[in-house]
Amino acid sequence: MEKTQRVVIKNKNGIHTRVAAMVARQAQKIEKIWDCQLYLRRLSSADGVACNSVLPLVSLKIRHGELVEVYSPNPGSEEAVFKLASFLSQTVELEVPDTEAIDSILQENTLASEKIFESINNGLIAMDSHGIINIFNRAAEEITGVKAADIIGKKADEWVPNFNLNDLLASKRENLGLKHKIGKKWVITNESPIIVDDEVIGGVVVFQDISQIEELSGELHSVKELKEKLNNILETVDDGICMINHAREVTYVNHPFVKMFKKEGTQVLSRKIQDLFVAEKFAETFFAGQGELIITNSDNREFIMTARPIIIEQKFRGNVIVARELTEIAQLADRIELLSEKARFLQDELAKKEDLNPSFNNIIGKSGALIESLTVASKAARTDAAVLIRGESGTGKELVARAIHRAGARHKKPFVGMNCAAIPSNLLESELFGYEKGAFTGAYKEKRGKFEIASGGTIFLDEIGDMDKAMQAKLLRVLQEQEIERIGGAHPIKIDVRVIAATNSPLEAMMKDGSFRRDLYYRLNVITVMLPPLRQRKGDIPLLVEYFTEKISKKYDLPRCAMTKTALSALEQYHFPGNVRELENMIEGGMTLSNSDWITLADLPGYLCDEMGGESAEKSLRWGDGDNLPTFAEMERELIARALAKHGSFRQAGLALGLDHKTISAKVRKYQLG
Numbered sequence: 023m024e025k026t027q028r029v030v031i032k033n034k035n036g037i038h039t040r041v042a043a044m045v046a047r048q049a050q051k052i053e054k055i056w057d058c059q060l061y062l063r064r065l066s067s068a069d070g071v072a073c074n075s076v077l078p079l080v081s082l083k084i085r086h087g088e089l090v091e092v093y094s095p096n097p098g099s100e101e102a103v104f105k106l107a108s109f110l111s112q113t114v115e116l117e118v119p120d121t122e123a124i125d126s127i128l129q130e131n132t133l134a135s136e137k138i139f140e141s142i143n144n145g146l147i148a149m150d151s152h153g154i155i156n157i158f159n160r161a162a163e164e165i166t167g168v169k170a171a172d173i174i175g176k177k178a179d180e181w182v183p184n185f186n187l188n189d190l191l192a193s194k195r196e197n198l199g200l201k202h203k204i205g206k207k208w209v210i211t212n213e214s215p216i217i218v219d220d221e222v223i224g225g226v227v228v229f230q231d232i233s234q235i236e237e238l239s240g241e242l243h244s245v246k247e248l249k250e251k252l253n254n255i256l257e258t259v260d261d262g263i264c265m266i267n268h269a270r271e272v273t274y275v276n277h278p279f280v281k282m283f284k285k286e287g288t289q290v291l292s293r294k295i296q297d298l299f300v301a302e303k304f305a306e307t308f309f310a311g312q313g314e315l316i317i318t319n320s321d322n323r324e325f326i327m328t329a330r331p332i333i334i335e336q337k338f339r340g341n342v343i344v345a346r347e348l349t350e351i352a353q354l355a356d357r358i359e360l361l362s363e364k365a366r367f368l369q370d371e372l373a374k375k376e377d378l379n380p381s382f383n384n385i386i387g388k389s390g391a392l393i394e395s396l397t398v399a400s401k402a403a404r405t406d407a408a409v410l411i412r413g414e415s416g417t418g419k420e421l422v423a424r425a426i427h428r429a430g431a432r433h434k435k436p437f438v439g440m441n442c443a444a445i446p447s448n449l450l451e452s453e454l455f456g457y458e459k460g461a462f463t464g465a466y467k468e469k470r471g472k473f474e475i476a477s478g479g480t481i482f483l484d485e486i487g488d489m490d491k492a493m494q495a496k497l498l499r500v501l502q503e504q505e506i507e508r509i510g511g512a513h514p515i516k517i518d519v520r521v522i523a524a525t526n527s528p529l530e531a532m533m534k535d536g537s538f539r540r541d542l543y544y545r546l547n548v549i550t551v552m553l554p555p556l557r558q559r560k561g562d563i564p565l566l567v568e569y570f571t572e573k574i575s576k577k578y579d580l581p582r583c584a585m586t587k588t589a590l591s592a593l594e595q596y597h598f599p600g601n602v603r604e605l606e607n608m609i610e611g612g613m614t615l616s617n618s619d620w621i622t623l624a625d626l627p628g629y630l631c632d633e634m635g636g637e638s639a640e641k642s643l644r645w646g647d648g649d650n651l652p653t654f655a656e657m658e659r660e661l662i663a664r665a666l667a668k669h670g671s672f673r674q675a676g677l678a679l680g681l682d683h684k685t686i687s688a689k690v691r692k693y694q695l696g
């Protein structure tokens with residue numbers, strides 16, 4: 023039970039410093055005797071201050087005539103409370119100072135205050151009514167970087183101008199929570215004037231270094247920003263994402279996850295992941311980030327789940343679980359497979375093309391089979407070996423032979439071609455080897471043969487399969503001996519000629535039936551170049567069409583034509599027995615026939631339509647080949663051209679198409695079909 027005693031303060035200055043010092047000294051004595059703590063409070067307040075200390079007593083600011091209460095919480099302290107209360111009420115005694123003792127108390131309190139000021143971590147600056155600094159503690163030194171010895175006794179504003187301390191004294195108002203910058207540091211200040219009896223007797227500034235807090239708040243801001251960004255990302259991805267903590271309880275799920283597994287965020291948060299998917303077995307390895315889990319949802323859709331461990335400062339904090347629909351992954355895998363296949367193919371094609379000598383640039387086509395053959399030919403050009411070029415008529419055998427010659431070391435010397443089938447065998451010998459004057463009737467002067475003319479260069483023996491056996495034997499000897507003998511000549515002539523032969527004949531079968539010499543075959547066939555027929559590389563047709571339209575327009579000085587989709591589609595359906603030569607001739611014919619900038623189906627040979635067959639021709643006319651729909655104008659032009667070709671007159675064609683002859687004639691003019 024608390025002991026209390028009320029007292030009226032009679033001292034005329036109330037409990038001021040000196041009185042407080044005396045009371046404190048008296049209280050210390052009494053407390054020692056009765057072993058208790060004594061407190062003083064106003065009646066209006068529940069809490070009091072310790073009576074054995076000067077500052078708290080002074081801070082109560084008790085005035086003359088006020089009623090105060092002395093009390094003690096300790097049992098058996100009635101006497102002590104009574105003693106101190108009596109002391110407080112004896113004004114006269116209080117006026118008689120025990121100077122020495124009181125001075126020592128004041129001294130102790132001053133030292134204690136100094137100790138307190140020095141040990142607090144807040145900066146403290148105090149000044150008198152003239153703004154002269156009289157307290158500048160250790161923390162103030164540390165924060166401002168100014169030494170107390172340099173500042174005490176000086177005007178505050180000279181040293182800490184941004185605190186505006188003079189204003190503080192003049193305004194008599196507290197300024198709390200102001201932010202200032204001192205050097206690189208941010209501080210927050212509480213500035214208070216010290217007012218006694220309505221007079222400003224000084225000011226005090228307490229300030230705290232908040233640089234670290236500022237830094238932290240900056241970091242906090244970045245973390246908040248990052249969190250916001252992350253949230254946005256997590257909510258915009260298509261994958262289902264779920265986060266769990268170290269206890270495997272769900273801490274986050276994004277929308278896709280909710281949709282995939284029909285598990286509302288609010289129902290899953292804080293629940294164990296295992297409880298949400300009871301039918302599944304989550305292995306330890308799964309949470310360690312190894313292996314995955316296939317989960318079927320209520321719609322029978324399959325999802326693949328993987329978990330990534332979250333490790334922060336080497337501590338396991340949980341997992342991020344990612345779920346993705348399996349069919350989607352399978353589709354992506356298929357697409358990747360397809361694309362890598364395509365990339366590989368294109369890379370191979372590029373590599374092949376890169377290998378080609380530029381002399382092969384006039385050989386058009388990018389189909390794999392052609393490029394492969396050209397690569398062989400291009401490599402053969404680097405050697406002097408005999409080359410046998412095989413392929414159907416019109417596939418470009420001579421073109422390739424010339425390219426080999428141009429690309430090789432002999433390119434500055436002649437390329438001499440000889441079609442062995444075009445010349446009767448008795449004349450072939452003199453064509454190839456030449457003759458001396460008077461060698462036979464009519465040989466009025468000597469003549470050099472193709473081998474001699476080709477000296478240092480290349481001889482191209484086309485249709486070699488048509489050479490008769492006697493001639494084959496002579497050719498073989500020439501190739502073995504590297505010398506020729508003119509007909510009627512007495513001396514052999516050394517030759518230095520590269521031989522390129524070409525044929526479409528089945529030489530292997532001919533060797534079997536004895537019509538072609540095996541030894542000559544091996545001599546000629548050191549390197550074989552096989553040229554594919556055009557029907558096996560129809561993808562090259564658009565390229566060839568473009569190439570030939572340009573070539574022919576230059577050759578005959580004709581305007582450059584383009585081919586309609588229908589006509590091109592007809593070409594692509596044709597089997598081209600005459601290969602590229604046939605295509606080139608068709609285009610030349612079409613360009614000559616066409617009166618416009620377009621080569622239409624009507625400008626191409628009629629058998630192309632037959633080849634396509636009535637039904638497919640109709641289909642092609644109507645629909646092109648699926649993706650390549652003809653334009654309306656193309657279809658109209660084509661229809662009218664066909665009707666005219668079939669019926670001969672405007673009137674009959676008009677009747678067939680349900681138009682009058684004037685319309686037909688106008689369209690014929692428009693499309694320049696006349």
Ligand SMILES: Nc1ncnc2c1ncn2[C@@H]1O[C@H](COP(=O)(O)OP(=O)(O)OP(=O)(O)O)[C@@H](O)[C@H]1O
Binds near residue numbers: 384385
């Ligand atoms: N890939 C091609 N690119 C460009 N033009 C080609 C191509 N293939 C062939 N040609 C052209 O086709 C025509 C026939 O070619 P070439 O005479 O070389 O064929 P060939 O196979 O030697 O025929 P043949 O066996 O009937 O003598 C030539 O005008 C040639 O320029």
